[in-house]
Every structure is written in structure tokens, then in C-alpha cells.
Amino acid sequence: xxxxxxLLGTGVAGATLVSTRAWSQTSNRGLPEAALTSESATQAPVxxxxxxxYNPVVTLNGWTLPFRMKDGVKEFxxxxxxxxxxxxxxxxxxLWGYNGTSTGPTIEAVEGDRVRIxxxxxxxxxxxxxxxxxxxxxxxxxxxxxxGPGIPTGKTYAYEFDLLKSGTFMYHPHADEMVQMAMGMMGxxxxxxxxxxxxxxxxxxxxxxxxxxxxxxxxxxxxxEMTDFNLWTWNSRIFPxxxxxxxxxxxxxxxxxxxxTMTNHPIHMHGYDFKVSCTDGGWVPPEAAWxxxxxxxxxxxxxxxxxxxxxxxxxxxxxxxxxxTMNAMGHDIPxxxxxxxxxxxxxxxxxxxxxxxxGTAGMADMGKMEMPIPKNTVPMMNGWGKxxxxxxxxxxxxxxxxxxxxxxxxxxxGWYDSPPETTVAEWTGDVPAPVEVTDAATHYxxxxxxxx
Numbered sequence: 001x002x003x004x005x006x007l008l009g010t011g012v013a014g015a016t017l018v019s020t021r022a023w024s025q026t027s028n029r030g031l032p033e034a035a036l037t038s039e040s041a042t043q044a045p046v047x048x049x050x051x052x053x054y055n056p057v058v059t060l061n062g063w064t065l066p067f068r069m070k071d072g073v074k075e076f077x078x079x080x081x082x083x084x085x086x087x088x089x090x091x092x093x094x095l096w097g098y099n100g101t102s103t104g105p106t107i108e109a110v111e112g113d114r115v116r117i118x119x120x121x122x123x124x125x126x127x128x129x130x131x132x133x134x135x136x137x138x139x140x141x142x143x144x145x146x147x148g149p150g151i152p153t154g155k156t157y158a159y160e161f162d163l164l165k166s167g168t169f170m171y172h173p174h175a176d177e178m179v180q181m182a183m184g185m186m187g188x189x190x191x192x193x194x195x196x197x198x199x200x201x202x203x204x205x206x207x208x209x210x211x212x213x214x215x216x217x218x219x220x221x222x223x224x225e226m227t228d229f230n231l232w233t234w235n236s237r238i239f240p241x242x243x244x245x246x247x248x249x250x251x252x253x254x255x256x257x258x259x260x261t262m263t264n265h266p267i268h269m270h271g272y273d274f275k276v277s278c279t280d281g282g283w284v285p286p287e288a289a290w291x292x293x294x295x296x297x298x299x300x301x302x303x304x305x306x307x308x309x310x311x312x313x314x315x316x317x318x319x320x321x322x323x324x325t326m327n328a329m330g331h332d333i334p335x336x337x338x339x340x341x342x343x344x345x346x347x348x349x350x351x352x353x354x355x356x357x358x359g360t361a362g363m364a365d366m367g368k369m370e371m372p373i374p375k376n377t378v379p380m381m382n383g384w385g386k387x388x389x390x391x392x393x394x395x396x397x398x399x400x401x402x403x404x405x406x407x408x409x410x411x412x413x414g415w416y417d418s419p420p421e422t423t424v425a426e427w428t429g430d431v432p433a434p435v436e437v438t439d440a441a442t443h444y445x446x447x448x449x450x451x452x
Contacts, residue, residue, distance in 0.1 A: 031118055031156065032068045034077040036100040039063070040086045042243040042410060052110045054192035057256070058410060059206045060245070060397070061237040065105035067115075073160070074115045076107055078129065080151075080173075080185065081122035087231060088241030088327075091378040093212060094219040095184035095236070096123060102236045103208045104171070104187030111166040111194040117159045119151055126150030126175055129159065131189065133169040133280050133302070136161035144175035151175075166193040167282055168256045168302045170208070182223040184236055186210060186260045199283060201306060202251040202407070207234045209259040209297060209319075209395065216328055217374035226262065231378075232324040232394035239325070239396040240383030244412055245317065247309045248405035255317075256304040259297040265324065268294040269307075269399060271315035278304035294320055309401045314385070314416040319395035327378045327393035386415035 037043070043063035045056035056064065067074045083097040098104030109115055121127050128150050130142035140161045141147040151157045169189040173180040188206050193199065211232050213225035234242050247253050254277065257267055275289040280302050284290075295303050318325050348355045373379060383390045390396075402413050 030070070032070075032075045032077045034079045034099060034118075034120065035066050035105070036079070037063055037105075038084070038100045040101075040237065040241070044408070044410070046108065047408075052192070052194055053196040054108075054110060055200060055202070055204055056108060057106060057190050057204045057206045059106045059188065059235065061235045061241070061243050062101070062103060062206070062208075063105050065099065065107050067109070070116075072114065074109055074113050075118065076115065077118045077120070078104065079120045079122060080127050080129075083184075085184065085236050086241070087212075087233065087236065088238050088378050088382070091238075091241075091376055092219060093184070093214055093221065093236070095212075095221070096180060097184050097236075098187060102184030102186075103210060104185070106187060106206060107171070107189045108192070109163055109190075110192045111163055113163045113191075115159075115161065115163060118156055119159065120156040121151040121153055123180075124153060126152050127173050127180060127185070128175040129171050130174040131159070131161075131169065131171055132300070133167070134161070134189070135164045142174055144173075163191045165282060166191045166198075167278055167280075168206075168258065168304055170258045170260060170302065172260060179223050181260060182212075182221055182225070184210065184212070184221070188256075188258055190256070199277065199306075200252075201254040203245075203247050203309075204254045205245050205256065207255065207257045208236075209234060209257060209261050209265050210236060211261040212236075216377040219376060229261070230328050232261075232319065232326075234395055234397065238327055238378060239393050240390075242397040244398045244400045246400050246402070246405060246410045246413060248407075249309055249312055249401055249403045251309045252306065253309050254304055254306050256302065257295075257297050258302045259299055262299060263321075264296050264298050265395065266294045266296045266320040267303075267317070268320040269315060269317040271311050271313060271399070272307045274305040274307035276303060277306045278302070309399075312401050312403065312416065313418065315399040315401065316392075317397050317399050318392065325392045325394045325396045326380050327382065328380055 040061055042058060042061050045058050046064040046066065047056055048054060050069070065076050065078070067076045078098050080096070080098055083095050083100055083102050085093050085095050085097065085102045087093055095102040107117070119129050126144065128142045128144045128148070131140070138147050140159050142159065144150040169191065170186060171189050172186040186208060188208055190206065211229040213222040213229045214220070214231055215222065231238055245255070256278070259265055273291050273293050275291055276295055277284055277289055292305065295305055297303050345355065378393065380393060382393055400413055400416065405413065
């Protein structure tokens with residue numbers, strides 16, 4: 001795996017770039033500059049200064065790709081390349097991505113725009129980009145060998161098409177797809193409605209679900225894995241490295257979630273119910289939007305949901321598959337619940353005096369104990385809240401609803417101070433005795449006696 005400095009030394013990055021428009025060769029002198037970043041924190045949204053007004057999305061732990069206008073066309077420049085991504089503090093992965101990050105930067109435009117997206121390939125093999133969910137000419141669909149040629153190493157191709165509908169879409173390779181997507185090549189593509197008032201919200205968050213299998217102490221994903229992933233991520237970050245969703249009380253909020261993992265994810269948000277506002281196929285009519293507290297995101301799909309931020313507090317948002325809110329999991333981890341490890345602990349401490357037996361009473365010890373772990377590995381559960389260890393990892397974050405947060409302010413406001421009368425606490429009064437049921441049959445109705 002090459003990092004950026006090593007890549008420059010290979011001559012690949014400095015190779016002559018040849019752009020193609022609609023798969024025909026043209027000069028590369030007019031290429032827009034390719035914006036790059038290696039930041040892992042959520043970056044400020046890009047507010048439009050010309051053209052149709054829209055409220056920009058905030059990509060959690062990500063950023064939005066700049067564009068330039070040329071002859072009425074919005075031009076973007078994606079660079080497919082090896083990247084180093086900090087998954088959480090102390091844990092880095094050697095991935096493939098776009099413009100310095102994985103997941104790649106979010107592309108934002110407006111319904112009716114014509115876009116021209118230059119893609120420069122700095123990978124060691126050909127690639128392509130499929131514009132997942134977009135309605136476009138077949139030749140721009142980005143399926144290697146079917147809709148057009150792959151992009152060779154060191155070359156730049158251009159995809160050009162009109163944005164025929166608004167919604168949330170994704171982009172990813174359809175060239176050596178198993179390898180390139182397993183290495184982290186994916187991103188989101190948001191098309192805003194041409195009517196600025198259509199389904200507008202105050203805060204609009206974007207999450208890409210992806211996953212990796214990276215052995216403890218190593219850096220490169222195991223690309224042949226099909227089911228046993230051990231790092232479940234949002235925008236290639238794992239809790240506690242995932243930023244909170246910060247909103248002001250009273251805001252209308254949208255959360256858009258795309259899934260390019262190999263399994264479904266039931267995303268659950270605490271403290272609220274919400275309405276599903278958009279799917280891959282388009283906007284759900286307001287009268288048909290259905291209420292949920294969890295929404296399942298199928299593989300290769302997108303769902304968006306809206307809610308009014310009425311309830312102050314720190315509210316968990318996470319995948320409800322319990323192993324997806326853990327880190328460094330695996331099928332080969334034994335269960336020690338109920339086991340007596342006294343004898344084996346004594347023997348192990350003869351060669352490793354710092355050894356601490358764990359798991360005999362559950363895994364919560366992992367959240368509060370600090371012990372040596374392999375280099376470049378994150379604990380199974382990590383992160384501290386106001387009241388102690390949160391005992392979560394992976395696909396987990398917090399919706400932080402506060403009063404008076406200014407528009408455009410997404411900085412972390414800290415932990416919520418719950419009024420004492422609304423916070424769970426130890427009960428010191430009398431506890432009623434449990435009710436003993438002596439004849440359970442009396443609690444049921446004999447349905448055979450109901451006429452009709």
C-alpha cells in the first residue's frame with residue numbers, strides 16, 4: 001500500500017493526464033483543480049453563492065467537493081488514489097478513496113444542472129465510477145467494459161450528464177468492484193430540488209454506511225471477506241471517532257443514510273419518532289410518509305428521514321444490530337460468562353503480571369478498563385459520556401439537541417445537563433414486593449367460548 005508521499009515517488013501522480021469527454025480524448029489543460037483533504041472531522045457545509053439556493057448537506061466526518069462553473073456546466077474533479085484514513089484516534093487504515101479521503105467527498109448539485117465530473121486514476125489498476133441511482137445516458141453509467149472503457153492508471157476521463165431528478169445518490173466503482181469497494185472507494189451524491197422551498201430543512205446530515213475487515217495490528221482491509229467484518233463504520237469512522245449530529249431546538253432536521261456494506265442496517269434514533277421522506281426512487285409524498293423510530297437500510301440503498309428537533313438532550317443514534325456497535329469483533333472470540341478463570345489467571349500472570357481476566361460477567365469491563373492492545377487497534381467498546389463509559393463502538397453517534405445554536409454552527413456543545421428530576425437515579429424509598437401469580441390460567445380468555 002502506498003501513501004501519498006510514496007505515490008509521488010512512483011511517477012504515477014506526475015504522469016501526463018489525458019481527459020476524455022463522453023469517452024473521446026481532449027486536452028487536459030482545462031481541468032479544474034482537484035481539491036484534497038486528509039481531515040477526519042466534519043467540515044463546514046458549502047453554502048451556494050450563485051444559482052439556485054439550497055441548504056447544503058453536512059457530511060458526518062466528511063466534506064463537500066468544490067466545483068467550478070464553465071460554459072454553464074458544473075465541473076468537479078475526483079481523484080481515485082490510495083489514502084490513509086484515521087478510523088478513530090490511534091487507529092488508521094490504508095485504503096483506496098478519492099481526493100485524500102475514504103469515503104470520498106460528497107458531490108452536491110441542483111436538479112436540472114449539467115455536470116462534468118473529471119476522474120483521475122492514481123490507483124495501480126483501472127477504475128470507473130458508477131453514479132448509483134442517477135438517470136443518465138448508458139455510456140456514462142460507469143460499468144467497466146459494458147457502458148464504457150475503464151480509466152487506466154495515470155489517465156483522466158470525464159463523465160457528463162444532466163441531473164434529471166433530485167434526491168440522494170451514491171458513487172462507487174464498477175471495475176474490480178469487490179476489491180475497490182472493500183478498500184473504501186465510495187461517496188455520496190446529493191441533488192437538491194430546483195424549487196428552493198421543496199421539502200427544505202434547517203439541518204441536513206449525510207451518513208455513508210461502510211465496513212472493513214482489518215485484523216488487529218494491521219492496516220489493510222481483507223478484501224476477500226464476505227460476512228465477518230470487524231469494523232462497522234459511518235463515513236469510514238468508528239465510535240468514538242464519529243462526530244455528533246448537532247442541532248438547535250426547533251430545527252427541522254433530515255438524516256440521509258446510504259448503505260454500501262454487504263448487509264442491511266436498522267438505524268435507530270432515540271428520543272424521537274421520524275418520518276421517512278425519501279428513498280432511492282425519489283421523494284415520499286408527505287401524505288404517504290410513514291412514521292418510524294428505526295429504519296432498515298438495505299444493501300445498495302438509501303433512506304432519508306425527517307424530524308422536528310423538539311426534545312432537548314443527548315440522543316443515541318446507531319445501527320440496531322448489536323455487533324455493529326462494537327469494534328474488533330470476530331467469530332472466533334470465546335464466551336467466558338460463568339467461567340472460573342482463577343487458576344488460569346494465576347498461571348498467565350507468571351509470564352504476564354499485568355494480565356486482567358475479563359468476560360466472566362459480560363463484556364462491560366472493556367468499556368472502563370485500559371489495557372495494552374495490539375498496535376493500530378481500537379478497543380471493542382470505547383468512548384466516555386457524562387456518566388461513565390458509553391460501552392459502544394462502530395456505528396454509533398449522538399444527536400445533540402440544544403437551545404439557541406446558531407445556523408451553520410455544528411461544533412460539539414458538550415454533554416447535556418439533564419434536570420435532576422428527569423435523570424434516572426438510585427431509589428432509596430420502599431420497594432413494593434413482586435406480585436406472585438398463583439393461577440396464570442385466570443389471566444387468559446378462553447377463545448372457544450366467544451361466539452361468532
